[in-house]
Amino acid sequence: MKTQKVYLYNSIFKAIVFFFALVTVLSVILIGVFMIVNGGPSIAKVGLKDFLLGKVWNSANEPPQYGILAFIVSSFYSTFFTVLIAVPISILVALAIGQLMPKGLGTVIRAIISLLAGIPSVIYGFLGIIFIVPLVQKVFNLSSGLTMFSSVIVLIVMTLPTIISVSETSINAVDKGYMDAAFALGVRKEYALFTIVLPAAKSGIMAAVLLGVGRAIGETMAVMMVAGNIPQMPSMLKPVRFLTTAIVTEMSYATEQTRGVLIGIGLVLFVFIFIINSIFHFFIKKAGAVNG
Amino acid sequence: MGIITTKDLNLYYGDKQAINSINMDIEKNRITALIGPSGCGKTTFLKTLNRMNDTIPNCKITGEVIFDGINIYDNKIDPMLVRKKMGMVFQKPNPFPMSIYDNIAYAPKYHGKKKRELDEIVEKSLKAAALWEEVKDRLKKSALSLSGGQQQRLCIARTIALNPEVILMDEATSALDPISTYKIEDLMGELKKTYTVVIVTHNMQQASRIADRTAFFLLGDLVEYDTTENIFVNPRNQKTLDYVSGHFG
Amino acid sequence: MANTTYEKRIRPGVIAVRALIYTVTAAVVALVVAIIAFLIVKGLPYINWEFLSKAPSRLDETYGIAPMIINTLYIVLLSLIVSIPLGIGTALYLAEYSKPGKVISAIRFAIEILAGIPSIVYGLFGLAFFINALKAGSSGGSMIAGALTCTLIVLPTMIRTTEEALLQVNPSYREAAFSLGASKLHIIRTVLLPCALPGIVVAIILSIGRIVSESAALLYTAGVDYTMPANLVKHVAEPGAGLTVQLYLYATEGGSPDWVPYAMAAVLMILVFIINLSANIIAGLFKKKVSIN
Numbered sequence: 001m002k003t004q005k006v007y008l009y010n011s012i013f014k015a016i017v018f019f020f021a022l023v024t025v026l027s028v029i030l031i032g033v034f035m036i037v038n039g040g041p042s043i044a045k046v047g048l049k050d051f052l053l054g055k056v057w058n059s060a061n062e063p064p065q066y067g068i069l070a071f072i073v074s075s076f077y078s079t080f081f082t083v084l085i086a087v088p089i090s091i092l093v094a095l096a097i098g099q100l101m102p103k104g105l106g107t108v109i110r111a112i113i114s115l116l117a118g119i120p121s122v123i124y125g126f127l128g129i130i131f132i133v134p135l136v137q138k139v140f141n142l143s144s145g146l147t148m149f150s151s152v153i154v155l156i157v158m159t160l161p162t163i164i165s166v167s168e169t170s171i172n173a174v175d176k177g178y179m180d181a182a183f184a185l186g187v188r189k190e191y192a193l194f195t196i197v198l199p200a201a202k203s204g205i206m207a208a209v210l211l212g213v214g215r216a217i218g219e220t221m222a223v224m225m226v227a228g229n230i231p232q233m234p235s236m237l238k239p240v241r242f243l244t245t246a247i248v249t250e251m252s253y254a255t256e257q258t259r260g261v262l263i264g265i266g267l268v269l270f271v272f273i274f275i276i277n278s279i280f281h282f283f284i285k286k287a288g289a290v291n292g
Numbered sequence: 293m294g295i296i297t298t299k300d301l302n303l304y305y306g307d308k309q310a311i312n313s314i315n316m317d318i319e320k321n322r323i324t325a326l327i328g329p330s331g332c333g334k335t336t337f338l339k340t341l342n343r344m345n346d347t348i349p350n351c352k353i354t355g356e357v358i359f360d361g362i363n364i365y366d367n368k369i370d371p372m373l374v375r376k377k378m379g380m381v382f383q384k385p386n387p388f389p390m391s392i393y394d395n396i397a398y399a400p401k402y403h404g405k406k407k408r409e410l411d412e413i414v415e416k417s418l419k420a421a422a423l424w425e426e427v428k429d430r431l432k433k434s435a436l437s438l439s440g441g442q443q444q445r446l447c448i449a450r451t452i453a454l455n456p457e458v459i460l461m462d463e464a465t466s467a468l469d470p471i472s473t474y475k476i477e478d479l480m481g482e483l484k485k486t487y488t489v490v491i492v493t494h495n496m497q498q499a500s501r502i503a504d505r506t507a508f509f510l511l512g513d514l515v516e517y518d519t520t521e522n523i524f525v526n527p528r529n530q531k532t533l534d535y536v537s538g539h540f541g
Numbered sequence: 542m543a544n545t546t547y548e549k550r551i552r553p554g555v556i557a558v559r560a561l562i563y564t565v566t567a568a569v570v571a572l573v574v575a576i577i578a579f580l581i582v583k584g585l586p587y588i589n590w591e592f593l594s595k596a597p598s599r600l601d602e603t604y605g606i607a608p609m610i611i612n613t614l615y616i617v618l619l620s621l622i623v624s625i626p627l628g629i630g631t632a633l634y635l636a637e638y639s640k641p642g643k644v645i646s647a648i649r650f651a652i653e654i655l656a657g658i659p660s661i662v663y664g665l666f667g668l669a670f671f672i673n674a675l676k677a678g679s680s681g682g683s684m685i686a687g688a689l690t691c692t693l694i695v696l697p698t699m700i701r702t703t704e705e706a707l708l709q710v711n712p713s714y715r716e717a718a719f720s721l722g723a724s725k726l727h728i729i730r731t732v733l734l735p736c737a738l739p740g741i742v743v744a745i746i747l748s749i750g751r752i753v754s755e756s757a758a759l760l761y762t763a764g765v766d767y768t769m770p771a772n773l774v775k776h777v778a779e780p781g782a783g784l785t786v787q788l789y790l791y792a793t794e795g796g797s798p799d800w801v802p803y804a805m806a807a808v809l810m811i812l813v814f815i816i817n818l819s820a821n822i823i824a825g826l827f828k829k830k831v832s833i834n
């Protein structure tokens with residue numbers, strides 16, 4: 001009798017935690033379905049080609065124009081330059097704290113840099129407004145410092161902690177035997193780090209880059225505050241609007257139709273993230289297979 | 293005087309002394325084997341010869357290691373330049389995750405050899421390590437695709453490519469199967485014609501088979517150092533006798 | 542000593558590489574320190590009891606942040622009530638019950654996707670689902686809609702950190718309990734959860750940090766209202782801006798003297814600092830405890 005009861009409780013508990021675990025899958029499906037159901041018809045109405053490749057966005061026009069090409073290109077443009085600058089910096093910092101510095105100092109610096117990851121987006125945006133925007137305006141002699149350039153600077157700082165910590169983990173996981181072999185060959189650490197350790201940590205660093213890309217594409221509030229928010233094709237010293245900021249900008253006063261299109265933009269973002277994550281997933285699996 | 297001479301060499305990990313006042317003369321173009329039970333300090337001693345212990349935190353060394361007329365522990369000495377002349381092969385084969393060719397060419401390239409010299413160095417080194425025939429058709433393949441024994445011979449070839457004077461081997465066959473072990477032992481006999489070889493081994497048969505001179509270490513002391521024959525057949529010290537006759541170890 | 546072959550020489554290449562690496566690292570560290578120091582020095586003088594305990598009022602010209610603190614706490618607590626059981630349950634399933642297979646890969650992939658979705662997409666979803674479809678609270682946003690949206694956002698952190706903690710529990714405890722004939726549920730209750738507790742606390746703290754700094758997902762789900770809630774129970778269906786959203790509004794739309802955003806930023810920084818620090822300390826202690834085992 002008692003064992004039966006225990007068995008029953010165990011089964012019930014197992015069913016409950018299984019259901020909880022399924023909630024994650026259901027949420028992803030629910031989010032995807034909701035975006036498609038709410039955004040799909042609006043995209044269809046605009047026409048997928050006019051939506052993705054249309055150069056003009058003007059929701060206040062009659063009839064409104066919903067081309068998001070400028071947002072897509074701006075998002076990729078900023079992400080590209082962010083990663084271009086943030087990745088080399090991150091790799092150098094990761095090498096310094098994980099490989100070159102004494103352990104204690106490395107630990108302290110790692111903890112300090114990890115603080116960056118906890119700072120809210122709006123604070124980065126606020127700092128951007130106070131420092132970067134006026135500086136960019138002055139240095140480039142512009143009428144306004146709200147530009148793509150300012151957004152890229154903010155994004156670089158914001159993506160650093162993620163890229164540093166993921167690449168450091170993969171660099172530190174490289175077999176120590178390689179380093180011993182290099183030393184025994186009279187090869188200096190500085191050279192061996194770049195020619196052996198970094199190539200060996202390649203897949204982990206790629207994962208870090210992809211995470212950084214995901215962060216940069218998805219960042220909203222911080223860039224909202226410094227990008228100037230004008231829907232036009234991107235250029236470093238012009239104000240721009242991204243996929244994310246397009247949603248925030250118009251959501252509050254959107255018509256029914258515009259709202260559907262904004263959800264369509266959300267869907268585009270969702271698809272991008274889905275693709276990035278699939279690559280990431282694939283990379284980790286592949287790297288695991290090689291190491292195993 | 294031999295090619296390497298240690299004078300009153302002590303090594304400490306923190307407060308703990310790991311090797312005690314070693315005075316030893318290693319002869320040129322000979323195979324010298326360091327034997328003794330685990331933790332006796334033989335590997336630690338081997339690593340003092342090319343300053344590999346430098347990378348261990350809290351490790352302090354006193355005394356001298358004289359090589360090529362200089363004390364390699366002198367403040368003015370750059371250990372990297374010493375290691376160029378004293379290659380080392382590790383217990384676990386550790387080829388770099390790159391092609392067979394690049395593994396061999398890596399260090400010569402770093403030390404300033406021209407691109408056109410590299411082909412020749414790679415071929416010569418692989419031949420010297422008795423690996424050429426097995427890999428000559430797949431030099432661009434990853435070194436990690438080789439078997440364990442081949443990887444270890446690749447590591448030996450990588451060391452030979454430096455054109456060193458001494459090759460230090462830290463239990464280089466202990467992770468290998470008997471056939472690979474035999475091949476490498478055979479190779480060592482060839483290597484001593486050109487280089488001086490110092491090996492650390494657990495395996496007393498191996499020492500008796502290939503070494504010209506053998507040093508017995510116990511608890512950080514150099515107990516006895518003599519020709520291999522004397523150590524195994526006619527040791528002067530009771531502890532050596534006990535060890536080589538298998539009473540402990 | 543005549544032989545100079547082995548002597549140290551000055552190597553410009555090595556020095557240049559080191560200098561580059563250390564300069565970049567020093568610059569990054571200096572940047573972090575400067576950001577933190579700047580915000581705290583600029584904002585700290587304005588933080589006083591009145592600022593923390595009053596609501597903003599145009600009439601009285603006061604700029605307290607009490608409603609925002611209440612809203613942030615409200616969303617944090619409400620969200621934790623849902624995400625703690627969900628997160629720990631999922632982690633238990635993954636660490637204790639699951640067998641490798643399609644279901645598990647689907648769950649793990651879903652967790653990765655959830656972790657990668659940008660806040661703003663969650664905000665859109667929250668608006669469309671919780672507010673428009675489920676009518677959870679007022680159409681201008683509600684605490685409950687904001688909290689449920691945040692639940693989705695923190696689930697990956699909660700699950701991963703808890704699972705890691707569960708996996709670190711010494712397997713011999715589990716085996717010992719099993720060999721005594723204890724049931725799985727009993728082992729989870731009496732061995733696993735108590736042993737992994739510090740790790741679970743870290744998961745919760747990290748989740749709190751994530752919600753406190755969230756803004757894009759809350760703008761349209763929790764809404765923007767800075768009045769003091771009259772009734773905390775009814776407030777669950779009412780809109781309200783948290784610290785971050787209100788800071789965003791002040792910084793971009795004005796409506797306050799210049800010092801207010803500084804003071805709010807300082808409050809946020811101090812909060813984030815405390816959250817980070819406590820998570821690090823607990824994680825450090827946990828690691829020590831586990832490694833002794």
